[in-house]
Amino acid sequence: MRGDTPATTAATANASATPAGTPGSSASTLADRDNGELRIDRVSYEYGGGRHPVVAAVDAVDFRLPAGRLGALVGPSGCGKSTLLRLAAGLFEPTKGRISFGSTSPAELRKRRRVGFAFQDPALLAWRSVRHNVELPFDLAALPTDRAWIEELLAIVGLTEWADRRPRELSGGMRQRVSLARALATKPDLLLLDEPFGALDEITRSELNLELLRILSATGTTCLLVTHSVDEAVLLADRVVVLSNRPCAVRLVYDVPEARERRGASRDTIEFLDHCRTVRAALAG
Numbered sequence: 333m334r335g336d337t338p339a340t341t342a343a344t345a346n347a348s349a350t351p352a353g354t355p356g357s358s359a360s361t362l363a364d365r366d367n368g369e370l371r372i373d374r375v376s377y378e379y380g381g382g383r384h385p386v387v388a389a390v391d392a393v394d395f396r397l398p399a400g401r402l403g404a405l406v407g408p409s410g411c412g413k414s415t416l417l418r419l420a421a422g423l424f425e426p427t428k429g430r431i432s433f434g435s436t437s438p439a440e441l442r443k444r445r446r447v448g449f450a451f452q453d454p455a456l457l458a459w460r461s462v463r464h465n466v467e468l469p470f471d472l473a474a475l476p477t478d479r480a481w482i483e484e485l486l487a488i489v490g491l492t493e494w495a496d497r498r499p500r501e502l503s504g505g506m507r508q509r510v511s512l513a514r515a516l517a518t519k520p521d522l523l524l525l526d527e528p529f530g531a532l533d534e535i536t537r538s539e540l541n542l543e544l545l546r547i548l549s550a551t552g553t554t555c556l557l558v559t560h561s562v563d564e565a566v567l568l569a570d571r572v573v574v575l576s577n578r579p580c581a582v583r584l585v586y587d588v589p590e591a592r593e594r595r596g597a598s599r600d601t602i603e604f605l606d607h608c609r610t611v612r613a614a615l616a617g
């Protein structure tokens with residue numbers, strides 16, 4: 333909740349930041365991105381009801397993610413991160429509050445197939461090859477497949493040589509990479525990633541972290557991701573949202589001031605460690 337946000341934070345939960353007004357604005361040049369702000373307005377969510385016990389998962393969560401920016405949700409296991417992401421994907425409606433993306437709703441955006449989503453579980457189609465799994469969003473949207481982009485994506489996630497294999501032939505980390513490529517296939521306006529790098533080894537993870545930043549900068553996609561790793565959140569995000577235990581409320585909204593494009597080089601700097609320390613302290617409560 334906003335009231336929980338320590339005074340030391342670099343941002344307020346509902347700062348009406350524009351791309352030009354936020355740090356690291358080099359990715360924000362397209363006017364149409366002004367329409368791509370994700371607004372989470374005092375959103376609460378409860379599972380169950382009726383014959384099932386009510387589980388309060390999200391409590392008055394309130395923050396904004398300016399167009400073309402990357403937000404990272406960090407919080408304890410089971411606090412409601414995936415629930416928030418599913419709400420942002422329009423998979424279900426908040427019990428209270430409202431989510432919007434530019435002038436539209438997540439459900440509408442999803443109907444128009446402009447949301448890319450990589451779930452915690454990659455959920456690949458077993459009978460489709462890697463390439464055909466990545467192409468799936470084009471088929472679902474009845475759009476012509478952008479073959480050159482699919483091949484580029486396969487190369488980015490390091491799966492060119494595996495493109496004709498089936499998911500069962502891949503390791504967990506490789507499946508996650510297919511899922512990430514699939515989420516990016518149609519260059520969505522809103523990208524939602526649920527611990528997309530969890531099953532990857534450290535080197536692959538670092539490489540893909542930086543590739544993701546490169547792709548997002550090139551496409552101007554607004555991206556909200558869930559990660560367990562404070563380092564990863566600070567490396568990737570323009571805005572880190574620290575959540576409390578379930579039902580999750582916002583503990584801190586922290587804007588990382590360095591430009592995203594320079595993050596790869598900044599990992600060992602005092603500033604980077606300071607950002608991590610601040611986020612960790614909020615996480616610890």
Ligand SMILES: Nc1ncnc2c1ncn2[C@@H]1O[C@H](COP(=O)(O)OP(=O)(O)O)[C@@H](O)[C@H]1O
Binds near residue numbers: 380389413
């Ligand atoms: N379909 C569901 N029905 C009832 N409770 C659920 C359901 N999905 C998740 N929950 C509960 O909501 C809480 C938050 O879950 P989740 O959003 O998956 O947390 P996180 O992603 O932070 O680990 C958990 O206590 C979980 O058990």
Ligand SMILES: [Mg+2]
Binds near residue numbers: 526
């Ligand atoms: Mg989760």
